[in-house]
Amino acid sequence: xxxIREFSKGFWKENPTFRLVLGMCPTLAITTEAINGIGMGLAxxxxxxxxxxxxxxxxxxxxxxxxxACYVVIIAAFVIxxxxxxxxxxxxxxxxxxxxxxxxxxNCIILGxxxxxxxxxxxxxxxxxxxxxGLGFTVSITVLAIIREIIGNGTVFGIHVLGSSYLPFxxxxxxxxxxxxxGFLLGFMNMAQK
Numbered sequence: 001x002x003x004i005r006e007f008s009k010g011f012w013k014e015n016p017t018f019r020l021v022l023g024m025c026p027t028l029a030i031t032t033e034a035i036n037g038i039g040m041g042l043a044x045x046x047x048x049x050x051x052x053x054x055x056x057x058x059x060x061x062x063x064x065x066x067x068x069a070c071y072v073v074i075i076a077a078f079v080i081x082x083x084x085x086x087x088x089x090x091x092x093x094x095x096x097x098x099x100x101x102x103x104x105x106x107n108c109i110i111l112g113x114x115x116x117x118x119x120x121x122x123x124x125x126x127x128x129x130x131x132x133x134g135l136g137f138t139v140s141i142t143v144l145a146i147i148r149e150i151i152g153n154g155t156v157f158g159i160h161v162l163g164s165s166y167l168p169f170x171x172x173x174x175x176x177x178x179x180x181x182x183g184f185l186l187g188f189m190n191m192a193q194k
Contacts, residue, residue: 007128010136016109017140017182018189023109026100027141028178034157037145039093041138043086043101045131047078048110052130055118062119071114076105109137140185147181148172 016022023044030036051074055062062070083101086094094101104110113133118126149155152172154162171177 003124003128006125007132010129010132010134011139012136014133014136015140015189016133016137017144018186020109021186022112023107023137024182025103026107027144028175028182030097030100031141031145031148031178031181032152032173033096033149034142034145035093036096037142038138039086039090040097040100041134041141043082043097044104044107044109045134045138046082047075047104048113048134048137049127049130050078051075051110051114052118052126053123055114056121056123056126059119067119068111068115071111071119072105075110075114079104109133144178144181144185147185148177152177 010016012019014020017024017027026040026044030040051071054074055071058070058074079102082104083094086097086101113129117129121129146156149157149172150161151169153168154160154166160166172181
């Protein structure tokens with residue numbers, strides 16, 4: 001039961017984007033297209049799950065004085081794996097996400113989960129937490145990206161859904177559009193919570 005609770009909290013109660021408001025740099029920068037949201041979300045999920053798993057397994061071996069440095073090294077190793085894999089097999093997505101892939105190393109969601117959860121819990125709970133938080137992040141930035149792409153371009157995953165006569169609302173594909181969309185989604189989440 002505890003594993004299910006740890007997994008599910010990332011989707012609503014402690015959603016990294018809409019509840020904890022963490023990881024805003026990639027959230028606002030790369031969500032111009034839905035495919036970018038899924039790509040960044042899955043890359044972050046992989047790093048989050050693997051780093052939570054390793055931190056939890058090594059939690060009693062890592063000295064307190066160097067724990068943050070050790071967490072960063074662990075996270076960086078998994079980010080390199082993601083970066084090289086994307087560069088080899090998903091090159092167009094790799095180019096679209098650009099600098100934000102290596103910046104996963106310093107994403108506060110991942111470092112925060114390693115410090116606040118994985119370093120204090122068993123492997124199974126840490127795995128469930130990492131998977132839930134990662135998938136919650138993936139869903140939230142993909143929803144944000146879909147809204148921005150539909151309004152900004154009239155497409156979803158590059159497919160025209162609003163017809164060829166739709167005049168794109170270009171504000172949605174520039175940074176202010178990300179802030180506006182995020183603000184509306186945060187407001188919706190707060191209203192739904194009440």
